[in-house]
Amino acid sequence: MTRVSATEFKNNIGAFSDAAMDQPVIITSHQRDRLVLMSAEEYRRLTGTAEGxxxxxxxxxxxxxxxxxxxxxxxxxx
Incomplete structure (x- = not known):
């Protein structure tokens, strides 16, 4: 799992969006976990929502x- 600061995420959104297709990316703010970026497929799997x-x-x-x-x-x- 990748952990990145909000500033680093903002500056490299494309790279981290690509990385989130394979594994969740934790976005931190003031050294605290704030958000998790994951693929839509993984989100649907976790929520039990069918594709589309x-x-x-x-x-x-x-x-x-x-x-x-x-x-x-x-x-x-x-």
């Missing part, structure tokens, strides 16, 4: 409802 698809809206809404079910139930009682 916006995702199944029903499944996405079901995941949101499961995650926030108690809040939604409370709000519906008001």
């Amino acid at each position: 698809a916006r995702g199944d809206d029903k499944a996405r809404l079901r995941r949101i409802a499961d995650r926030h079910g108690s809040t939604l139930t409370e709000l519906s009682k008001r």
